[in-house]
Amino acid sequence: MMKINFLNLAGRTVLAKATLNNILSHVMQYISIPFRTTYSINKIQRDFSWGTSTEERKIHLIGWDTITRNNGAWGLGIQKCEVRNKALHAALEWRTLKSSNNLWSRVLTSKNLKHVNLTNNIRVVSRTWKNIQKGWCECKKASCLVVHKSDEISFIKDTWIPPSPSP
Template sequence: MSCFKLPDSLCKDLGALTSRFWWGQKKEERKIPWVAWDKLCTPKTDGGMGFRDLRAFNLALLAKQGWRLLKNHNTLFYQVFKAKYFANSTFLEAQLGKRSSYA
């Protein structure tokens, strides 16, 4: 999740599975959702349950990797990605290649 952008549909499906588990839904039986999903996703310090919005969390982890590429030029991670994906430019100016990987 910290290396690949998950499809929005997968994040939505995983969130739906979590909510069904939390609210106790079985097959076609529907239970009453006593608390809104947004309330469950708020941090515990603010009175919520601390569930994560998977799409936002995925984007935050990817942003963290981007930050590492911008700031840590002496790491093996940076050197490999520089050689493979943006040899003639900076990370922010990199273009999508013809045969690039999902990384």
């Protein structure tokens, strides 16, 4: 086992970003990771970043919320597991919407949809499709509609004014 003391904070940060953030990326695209699991992964990242091991506990000098900020916002850029999970669901939804002629997209939509629009709330069949719908909720927050002659646009139901940014 590698000694944590041989690495400084910068080295541990690079190693945490390269390994711990990316280990579950493939699985997290298709499955929602439970809260306890994300908490455990975040704890492993936290402890590793500060050099805490089973033999020696170290003081965490900066809060986890500060560490998980982007580099430009005085953070170290380590991603929280639950935020990464939501982002991967949103990316999968976006790819499903934009590349509907791919084989995997056609298989998923034909299996889970029977002549229903992708953006409607419907009863889902597979877990993967549920997570794609969760991704749609995230995509919907940051997307807008192009107004043209179409049956997909509803003057009453659609959001026309985006929510104000939170401080």
